[in-house]
Amino acid sequence: MIDIGVNLLHGQFDGDRDEVLARAWDAGVEHIVITGTELDGSRDAAAFAGRHAPGRLSATAGIHPHDARNAPGDWLDRLEALCRHEAVVAVGETGLDFNRNFSPPEDQLRVFAEHTRLASRLGLPLFVHDREASGSVAEVLAAAADFSAGVVVHCFTGDGDALARYLDLGCWVGITGWICDERRGRGLRALAPEIPLDRLMVETDAPFLRPGNAPRDRHGRRNEPALLSWVIETLAACRGEAPDALAAATADNARRFFRLTA
Numbered sequence: 001m002i003d004i005g006v007n008l009l010h011g012q013f014d015g016d017r018d019e020v021l022a023r024a025w026d027a028g029v030e031h032i033v034i035t036g037t038e039l040d041g042s043r044d045a046a047a048f049a050g051r052h053a054p055g056r057l058s059a060t061a062g063i064h065p066h067d068a069r070n071a072p073g074d075w076l077d078r079l080e081a082l083c084r085h086e087a088v089v090a091v092g093e094t095g096l097d098f099n100r101n102f103s104p105p106e107d108q109l110r111v112f113a114e115h116t117r118l119a120s121r122l123g124l125p126l127f128v129h130d131r132e133a134s135g136s137v138a139e140v141l142a143a144a145a146d147f148s149a150g151v152v153v154h155c156f157t158g159d160g161d162a163l164a165r166y167l168d169l170g171c172w173v174g175i176t177g178w179i180c181d182e183r184r185g186r187g188l189r190a191l192a193p194e195i196p197l198d199r200l201m202v203e204t205d206a207p208f209l210r211p212g213n214a215p216r217d218r219h220g221r222r223n224e225p226a227l228l229s230w231v232i233e234t235l236a237a238c239r240g241e242a243p244d245a246l247a248a249a250t251a252d253n254a255r256r257f258f259r260l261t262a
């Protein structure tokens with residue numbers, strides 16, 4: 001299994017980050033891509049990945065749409081430098097979040113468009129966040145000069161139109177424990193069989209989105225990469241596939257997409 005989205009440097013892991021990683025490896029997670037969500041966090045994620053488990057940990061570098069309003073004047077140069085770190089395998093997290101609009105939409109759009117241009121300039125894949133913004137996300141992607149290195153819409157939660165739009169653009173789709181949520185995940189469970197197997201990847205988005213089908217433990221609502229199998233379990237059931245085969249296929253996709261060597 002490969003977990004393509006973990007907020008591993010989140011404060012919720014400060015007390016036991018090494019144990020969280022040990023449990024992930026024990027559970028059969030082979031590789032984790034740490035999500036970078038702002039400049040300092042992306043720098044720390046790349047450094048952590050390079051220091052702790054090179055080959056098994058890598059990182060993305062980007063500015064989350066929530067943080068777009070706080071991007072400093074020289075953010076693009078600084079991000080480009082970060083993207084040259086050997087542990088960085090994708091540009092992002094970037095995208096649009098019109099659900100909460102923590103940053104004004106015009107800031108989100110400007111910063112997202114720059115990320116697409118940077119990814120195309122560097123030949124790196126793009127790690128995209130879309131919350132209630134699929135039409136605008138697709139428009140920005142379609143306007144990008146080139147994204148032949150690949151785009152993954154992580155934590156996909158959109159409807160059938162959004163899925164069709166992304167597949168038309170050649171995007172990959174990342175599925176989280178959202179699909180395990182009895183109420184919120186209903187639409188996604190119905191759509192899951194429509195995602196081509198070779199476009200599919202899985203992620204926990206830990207410490208967020210703990211799969212509802214995972215057994216209770218002392219960590220309460222906190223999610224961790226060791227629970228990735230619960231996402232795969234639900235996704236496989238929706239698609240009528242064997243969990244092991246789906247785990248292997250999504251791991252292969254992640255290796256290809258992020259050009260992982262291990």
Ligand SMILES: [Zn+2]
Pocket residue numbers: 093128129130154155
């Ligand atoms: Zn996200």
